[in-house]
Amino acid sequence: MTETEFIAALRKLPLHKAARGLADDAAVLEMGGETLVLTHDAMVEGRHFLPSQDMADVAWKLVATNLSDLAAKGAEPIGVLLGHVLGEGDTDFIAGLEDVLSHYGVPLLGGDTVAGDGARTLGLTAIGKASYTPVPSRAGARIGDAVYVTGTLGAAMLGFETLRDGSDNDATAYTRPMARLAEGYDLAPLATAMMDVSDGLLLDIYRMADASEVSIAIDSAKVPVADVERRMECLTWGDDYELLFTLPGGTFPPVAATQIGRAEPKGFAPLFVDGEAITNPQGLGYLHQ
């Protein structure tokens, strides 16, 4: 069964209408007058991290990528639960965990530690509290909204290549991505749609347009990229954990961000890049099979 088929089957279960989180989005749950935001991401050795990688960086990324899901909901992290498989580099893993939890001021609440063989799967659950309701979703973009992205795309790609090739360049954008929590808080009351960019900017824009039932037209030259010679790679590689969001026309973003396009009436394609219709997500980023 492919991942797509598996998720489709999960969605058919009668009880799981609330399971928005099954496709990258975090789950949103009302409780005691507060709104909880919950997310769980797993990282597999050899797929999501290199076996040779510093386990301190793996711990950082495991936490930061989950916090990025909370950021996209404008949520304040209140804790994480770790699902850890013991193995090489555990001392470094704990050091990296301390770094990232201290950096974000987030407590470890619990979890489970198991012995395992072979490629390890590390899991993390992050719990947050919404700072603003309704919590932004990827499905809220409206016709006429301006489309923005924070930061520079492609930095993680260059970081990955640095690491892979053993060069002396800075790999931090890949090894220790930052969750845009402060930007998420500031944007939550204003953004009509918001999500984090994890699988590639173009793919995530495609998904936002599709979920919002609009078309999004972007001007690729406007997107800040880490390597202008490789613009399209930067727009499709992923792992940057920037925030993609839409604002109504006339609303100025309260955070550093670049307008890269606009939401239009739903046309025959969800995405238009420099006027070219993109009718299929293939090739736009990291597609789960």
Next chain:
Amino acid sequence: MTETEFIAALRKLPLHKAARGLADDAAVLEMGGETLVLTHDAMVEGRHFLPSQDMADVAWKLVATNLSDLAAKGAEPIGVLLGHVLGEGDTDFIAGLEDVLSHYGVPLLGGDTVAGDGARTLGLTAIGKASYTPVPSRAGARIGDAVYVTGTLGAAMLGFETLRDGSDNDATAYTRPMARLAEGYDLAPLATAMMDVSDGLLLDIYRMADASEVSIAIDSAKVPVADVERRMECLTWGDDYELLFTLPGGTFPPVAATQIGRAEPKGFAPLFVDGEAITNPQGLGYLHQ
């Protein structure tokens, strides 16, 4: 690094004083006038389930064992997040997931699905709402309290052997354990200490006594066991997910349970079995290394 060393290292991190959940207990968190209870357990192929096992049963057990942690806190489950590694038997896995979620009326809130090779690690996070505060912990047993356990111990062991040997006996106690949620609700306002029995009754009593700074003396003959010829195995095998709890003298348990011993002033051993002092947890159950 062993699991014990890993957990000890996690506990030294400055931020994690709230991380009670690091040793089997669920984490407890106040939020918006409610008390959240959170737990995450992982199951590794070849260690926590047999590679030949029906994946529907694996899904059931993954959920039920986490709900058992909520039961021990008297918490009502409000949802689960799944960390799934794709592989053989995914259709069965989803069928078992539907069974267990429907049985307990618990929604799937989200999670992550990843591709992986080799022995799979499946993770589940369960979130619950405390029905009574303060939430019971394993550390609350007081001198003079009566010590009780629900159900019959050793049934999971016999179920496991049935499955391993391919016999026709009923393996349900091992393959589809039940979380004692109703008992947990009823006991939460009364129990001075409570925990679920996952690693073996004697080991878990030892841990309760140690955490509560008392000694617990039990009469092994009083414990209901699935095979009286193999009483000590039944008391040490684990996987039964019964509730172990203490009540003040004179308080009658509101659920079906058996009094098996009493909490006494802390002596030179945490546990006395039929008068014999047990000073070391080795051999009492499934000890994480």
